[in-house]
Amino acid sequence: MRLLSRGYVDECLNGNEGLRDAVARAGLPPAFDTAWRRHLLPRPWFVRAAEIRAFARDLEGLFELLVSLPERLFDGDHGRYAAELGIAPRHAALLRRSADGSPAKLGRADAYHDGGGYRLLEFNLGSEVGGLDMAVCNEALLGVGEFADFAAAHGLGHVDTAALLAEDLRERARPALPGGGREPVIGLVEGNGAVGPYGRLMRAFQEAMAAQGLDLRIGEVGQLRTRADGKLTLDGAPLDLVLRNFGASQLLDDPAGPEVAEELFRAHEAGRTVLFTSLESGLYAHKNALGLLSDPRWTGAFDAAERALVDRVLPWSRPLGGAGGAGLLDECRERREQLILKPGGGHGGLDTFVGWECTDAEWREALDGAAGRGGYLVQERVVPRSEPVHDPASGTSDEWIAALGVFLTSHGYAGAHARANRVDGGAIVGMSSNPDTRMACVFSHP
Template sequence: MSDRVTEAYVRESASPGSRLPMLLGEARLPPVLTAAYGTRFLPRPLFVQDDHMTRFAEDLVQFYDLITALPRRMFDGDLHRYCAALGIGERKKQLVTRLGGGTPPLYGRADLSYDGRRFQLLEFNVTSEIGGVERGGEIPRVMAEAGCFAPFAAEHDLRYVDTGHRVAETLKTLAGTVSRTGTAVVAVLEAPGGLAENGPGWQAVAAVLRRHGLDCLVGEVQQIRRRGDHLVLDGRTVDVVLRGFTIEELLAQSDGEILAEPLFRAHEAGTAVLWTPMESGLIDNKGCLAMLCAPWVRAGLSAEELALIDRVLPWTRALRQNLAAVDSALLDQCMAHRTELILKPNAEYGGEGVVAGWEVSEREWHRALASVGPEGAVAQRRAVPRPESVVDPFTGRAQDWRAVWGLFLTPEGPAGMEARAVPDSGGAVVGLRTNARACIAGVFTFPGNTPPESTAAVRP
C-alpha cells in the first residue's frame, strides 16, 4: 500500500525536466558520510505517515518495558536461569552482568518492516554499537536544504527528527552527572582492530556529535588509560564512553575483560559513564523476542500484553543447537512453513548468517536448521514490506525497492528514523555489511490520521 506523498514524489520524479531524481547531487552530503558509505544512497527519501510512526513508537516503548521485565517475571530475578534460557554461556554471562545486571537503558535502534499500514519489529537493537546515528538526521537535513526538494517538502508539510541532536542531548545529560568542567568529552571506542573496518562510520558519528556541541574522540578500547579514577584518551579526560564494540568482539579477545575493566571501574566510581553498559546484552538478543512468543511465557501475560506483542512482533521461535533432538516438533513446523520463515543466528549482527527459507531449497533449509550453533537462533515469520518505487536518475525508469526502517530510541523516547533498501531482486537481507546492493535512505514524515491495519496475529 503506497501513500499520497510517495505517489506524488514518484509522479513528479518521472515528469520530463524534473530535478527531483537528481536530489542527491544537489543535497551536498557531508564528506564524512560519503567517506563512510561512498555512493550507497537511495536517490530519493522514504515517506511515512507520522501517526503510524508515533503509534508504533509508543507500542515499542511498552514492548521494551515488557521485555526488560522478563528476568523478574519469568525467572524470579535469577539472571543465571535467564541467561541459560537464552543460551548465554558462562563467560558472556559474567561480562553482561559485570555492573550488577540491572535493567539496561532504553537506547538503540529498532529495525522494522512497513507495509504502508503498520510497522512490524524485525530486530530490537537495544545497545550503543548500532549504526545509523550519523544518518538518521543528516541525510534528511541536507535533502531539506536542496533547492529541487524544498518546494515539495513545503507542499506536503514534510518533517524529520534530527537523530544526532537527540543522541547528543542524551550524552550531554550523561556527561553532566560526572563532568567537573562542564565541557562534555565523549570517546567512541571500538574493539581492538575495529577501526580498520568501522573507523569511517564512527568518524561520521563523531562529526555529527561535534556539530551538536560535544567534544568527541574516536579510538579503540585498548587505547584507553586510567589517571586515578578517571579515563583518559589522547591526553583528554573522558566523561562518556560511547561503546562501539560488541560483547562478542570483546569476547573474541583472550584478554577482553581485562581491556574493558578500566571502563567498568570508572563507571562504578562515577567518574565516567559507559554507554551503553554491558547489561544491554541481556535484552539485545534475538532470543528475547522468541521468548515473548513462547507458549510458556504467553501463559503468564495479560490479554493487553499479548495484544501488544501480536501488534509489534511477527511469530518468532527460539531454535537450539541439535534442534532435531531437543524439539523435533518445532523442526517439523519450520520445515513445513519454510517459505514463510527466515532464520537469524542470535550471536551475529548486520545480516550475517541469515537464511531466508523462500530463497533456498528444502535441503538447504534443513541444513541451516541443523547447523544452529551453541548461541542459538530464531525462526521468524516473514514480514512483507510495501514496494518503494524509485526513479533511476540516469535512465528515468522506475524500479521497486524493499526497505527496512530503523527507528531510533533514547531514554527520552523516539529519536528519528533512517532506512536501508535493496532492489526487489537484491535478496532477502537488507544489510549494509552483507549486501553490496543495499543503500541508505533518508526518512520524512507527513501529517495524517489514517488508522493502521488491524493486527490479528498470523501464525505458521
C-alpha cells in the same frame, strides 16, 4: 505513503531535474559524504507521522517487557535467563558485570511495513547501533531548493536523532562533571582492530556530534588508560564518558579484553568516566528475547494488554534449539518458504538463512545446525509493501522495499532511517550481506 512516493517519482519523470537529482546534489558534510554518499538511495523514504509515532510508542512498551523478562519468567535469575537465550556463561557474566539495574533506552528497531502496519524484525539495543547520524542527510536535502519546495508543499518533517542523542550524552556524562560548567569530552571507543574497518562510519558520527557541540574522540579499548584518580584517558585526553561502540563478544575474543573491561567498569562505578551504554543491553538485544515474548510457554506471564502489544508488533517468532523440541524443528522444516533463521546474537545479516531463498536441503541443514548449536531464532516472513523509486542514471522507475530503522532514546521516538532493496533483490538482512542495499533518510508526512 505510496501515493506520495508516486507523486515524487512522477515529478522526476516529468522533468523536475532538481528533484530527480536532489540526493546527488545535496551538500553532505565531508565525513558523512565519504561514508555514505555511494550507498544512498536516489530519494528519501516517506512514512505517515501518526503511524510511525504509534509504532514507536509500542516499541517503548516492548522495551519495558524485554527488560522485565528475567524477573517475570525466571524469578530474577539472570543466569537461567541467559541460558534460555543460548548465551554462554562467560559471555553472560560479562554482560551482567556492568549491569546497574536500569538498562538504557537507546536502540534501533528494524521493521517492515506489510501494508497494514509495522512488524518488528529485530530490536537492536545499545550504543553500538548504526545510523544515528542519518538525519544529516535530511538536513542536506532540505538545502536543495526543489526538494525544499516539495517538502513544504507536502508538510514533510523529520526528527534529528543526533540532536536527541547529544542531549542524552550530556545528561549521562553529568556524574563525571562535578560542578558542571563545560561540555563533556566523549570517547567513541571500538574493539581493538575495529577502527580500521569501521573508521569512516565513526568519523561521520563524530562529525554529526561536533555539529551538536560535542567533543568526541575516536579510539579503541586498548588505547584507554587509567589516571591515578581513576579517570580514563584516550591519547592523553581525560574522558568524561565512553560511548561504547563494541560488543561483549569483541572483548571476549581479545586476550586483553577482560582486563580492559575491568578498567571501564571501575571507572564507571567510581563516577570518574561514565560507560554508556552498559554491556547489559546485550541481554535484551539478543533476538531470542523476542522469541520468549511470543513463545506460548510463557503466555501466562503477560496480561491481556501486553499480549495484544506483542501480537500487534511481533510476527510469529520462536527460539530454536531450546525447549521447543523436535516438534518445532519439524514445523520449521515444513514451513521453509514462510520462515527466516537468525543467530540470536548476530548482526549485519551474517549467518542468517532466508527460507524462501534456500533449497529444501540447504534449509534442513541450516535448521539442524542451528538446533544443535542453540541461540538461534526462527521468525515468520513479513512481506513488505513496495514503493516506487526513480533511478536518475537510467531514467526509469522500479519497485523497492525498505526495512525501517526506528530509533528510541530516553526521549522516546528519535527518528528513523531506511535500508532498501529492489523487490527482486532479496530479503534485507544487512548491508554486509547484500552490497546492493541502499540507505535512505526518512521524512514523515502529516
